[in-house]
Amino acid sequence: MPELPEVETTRLGISPSLSGHSIAGVVIRERRLRWPIPEHIEERLTGAVVSSVERRAKYLLFRTARGTAMAHLGMSGSMRIVASETDPTPHDHYDIVMDSGTALRFNDPRRFGCLLWTDDNPAIHPLLARLGPEPLGADFNGEYLYSTAKNRRVTIKQYLMNSNIVAGVGNIYASESLFRSGIHPLRAAGRISQKRMNDLAQQVRAVLTEAIRLGGTTLRDFYGGDGKPGYFKAELMVYDRAGMPCRLCGEPIRQAVIGQRSTYYCVGCQR
DNA sequence: AGTGCGGCCTGTCCGC
């Protein structure tokens, strides 16, 4: 489910209820997520003050003076703020209960998400250490894409989704940014000009920024921390539009599997 | 080192 804009929407929605507040306790109903929730996380978090809620790639970082909790939403995870006494529903795997009486509640049917703890700087955690630049950060641009893609034979679609190259571009926004820059998703990454890479980097930024502004993309079941769906679905040019006419040229949108992921593109607009 | 794929899970939808 959640890509970078959905994670950012979640962060913006939950941060006011956490930042600057003290954690009263942690309720864990299911430890078996992608990795087991560490046994010691309750004692680390209880009594700690959340100094900030940050995001790196698609990880949410709950920073405290003692260390940092690292959460990922996986494919089907979502977070919301509830009154702490609210009855849990199926797949509500953990709550971080604040002393204000509200709680951050994590729901994840597929359990691909995670909740981990690190005493150290999260930037050196094995899951984060090798991530590429943030796509909305200053280090991500056409020159970076062009120079790192030299001699790479993987398709540009897979390249964009490689988090060691750029962190947080998922399946929806990879298809969308390639459409916007007119690049065919099967093109080899190393065979794209600097000029086209400049455009691609700009379109990645643009599509992510617009999606964040609209609260992300709700295809089925994504709701932000405020309970509202994302409205970017209406802006999608190719994703989930197989067989429908291209919104620019009318050509039917094609769907193909690239690197085991569904990919959508227009043969009229993308070369 | 770069690339390709299996696997982790549940829910939903589609064809028979």
Added chain:
DNA sequence: TGCGGACAGGCCGCAC
């Protein structure tokens, strides 16, 4: 109506 199979917004960890 039931059942099997494919598929879903992520991504690690392994084999080659």
